[in-house]
Amino acid sequence: MTDTLTTLYCYNHPNVETSLRCNNCERPICPKCAVLTETGYRCKECVRGQQKVFNTTQWYDFPIAFVIAGVLSFAGSFLAGFLSFFIIFLAPIIGVAIAESVRFAIGRRRSPQIYLTAAVGAALGSLILLANSLTIVIVYGFPGAGLLGLVWRLIYAFTVTTTVYYRLRGINIR
Ligand SMILES: [Zn+2]
Numbered sequence: 001m002t003d004t005l006t007t008l009y010c011y012n013h014p015n016v017e018t019s020l021r022c023n024n025c026e027r028p029i030c031p032k033c034a035v036l037t038e039t040g041y042r043c044k045e046c047v048r049g050q051q052k053v054f055n056t057t058q059w060y061d062f063p064i065a066f067v068i069a070g071v072l073s074f075a076g077s078f079l080a081g082f083l084s085f086f087i088i089f090l091a092p093i094i095g096v097a098i099a100e101s102v103r104f105a106i107g108r109r110r111s112p113q114i115y116l117t118a119a120v121g122a123a124l125g126s127l128i129l130l131a132n133s134l135t136i137v138i139v140y141g142f143p144g145a146g147l148l149g150l151v152w153r154l155i156y157a158f159t160v161t162t163t164v165y166y167r168l169r170g171i172n173i174r
């Protein structure tokens with residue numbers, strides 16, 4: 001509402017006076033053309049352009065994100081068995097590596113669903129050996145070392161999954 005002194009005309013409707021401007025491209029827009037977004041009023045073109053950037057995910061991005069996250073997370077979970085408590089420091093690094101690999105593979109095509117898909121992939125990948133450890137402890141009754149290995153894998157699974165999700169999601173926060 002800074003243009004109350006100068007009369008503006010909607011760029012779509014040259015006869016309609018307005019005091020609104022699109023906060024992205026600065027063009028004057030009438031209330032009919034204005035779309036209220038999270039960041040203020042925008043013209044329809046800018047809203048459409050924004051959606052294009054954020055929603056360009058292709059169907060094949062989902063299996064790609066899922067497989068990359070799953071395979072890398074599975075590979076990392078082998079380390080969790082050997083590294084014992086060092087995994088507390090290493091799991092976030094593995095999580096970031098997984099997130100960056102997914103980001104590299106899907107490029108600029110991102111969506112909230114992709115972050116979830118990658119996180120689910122990372123979770124499942126890390127749960128394979130976790131389930132294996134669990135079976136050894138429960139079915140064969142090996143507490144002690146077996147139980148401790150289970151704890152490290154549990155920490156690994158949790159850390160990697162959350163790191164992948166928040167790392168990927170963080171990219172779009174502006
Ligand atoms: Zn605009």
Ligand SMILES: [Zn+2]
Nearest residue numbers: 010013030033
């Ligand atoms: Zn208009």
